[in-house]
Amino acid sequence: MNTNGNIYTIVYTTLIVVVVAGILAAAATFLKPSQQANIKAETISQMLQAAQFETAGLSNASKLDKYAEEIECAFVIDASGAKVRDLSVSRDNIQLIDNLKAQNYAIAGKGGYETGLPVYILKNGVTIIPCYGAGLWGPVWGYLAIEPDGCTIKGAYFDHESETAGLGSRIKDDPAFRTQFCGKKIAWGQKPSFEIIKGGAPEGQENAIDAITGATMTSRGLDAAINTWLAAYEPYFTAVKTTEEE
């Protein structure tokens, strides 16, 4: 058989591509549920770590258990800080808003607030909010845990897609970096309300931490991500504070 003819070549390549596409589509459909379960457990684990719960080494199932045990309620808010709808927190139907990229577009004014900004409130009164932005090579994101007073940071956890190993990746890998956040205060009403300062935060400044040496762009990106998202959440926290004072 002539394997070099035009007809043969076209039929052969078409068949190969169709078969390959079929296999890939089947694999993607089949594997999607377990991939999403992994992503969900990871998101939950990062939120819990921001709120200073130890989740390292836990299986996916125990991460969900731990979350269901600690969470009080979760809901999404709109741009004015008003609650839009609840998110389920029951163990078997935990709802998260984990597509932070879409929310980030909304905050930047590139789309509506339809999906809303998530707020997770734990039984101990701590509120967890996410943040998302651009690092040096790819997105950086994380979770801030805020004490019931609405301005003191209990803890934080950050992650990234492709920051430089050993430098920018320290936002995730270096516990000393995220420990700096513990006990700091968000200066609501100020611009910026929180700062990551290259060369070190001045002593006594309550809303600032030290940037990472050798990772200026990652630090700047994270600083911008935190401030953009804090600004979006400001109406909510201001409203909470006013209600409490009354």
Place this chain on the structure above:
Amino acid sequence: MTLKETFLTPLFKGNPITVLVLGICSSLAVTVTLKGALVMALSVTVVTGLSNLVLSLLRKGIPNRVRIIVQLVVVALLVILVDQILKSIEVTFPIDKQLSVYIGLIITNCIVMGRIEAFALGNKPIPSLIDGLANGLGYGMILIVVAFFRELFGSGTLFGLQVMPAGYVTNNLVILPPFALILIGCIIWIHRSADKSLQEK
């Protein structure tokens, strides 16, 4: 060549990294931790093995003019499958995330296409499978040796467990890619001193 030789040559005398100097880019990128290197080594072994097997089975029907494209389609299929499977298993999910683009970049690993062109298209399926697996293992072996030193001195850990005494100051040079090149250079040096037949006159 006997099957035994087919298997042993890529491990030592024809090692893809130390002798053929292929797959260097990824061996610099993924050897920061042992876990990452191990997953990468297994993934590449699966891809080289299966792509050699599949293309050896197809070798008589592939139109010569689109040979490379057909090879690429098969390799890409296998790499995407490996990536998807790693993402769906609880244990490998965090490692896949850490390796990020490098799993996808197995497609561009010269070892894969090199072995298809040089071996699978001219040999029967079983020897091709063995050749592919052995090349993946030969690559993985070097990866693991490099990762052992980089994780030990760069992070003071092995497989994520602390082994260096408390207070060990981690070495940032070891974490950065240039050090992997230095280590691979040393391995090539040792390999060539031990096996005189590899030395150029």
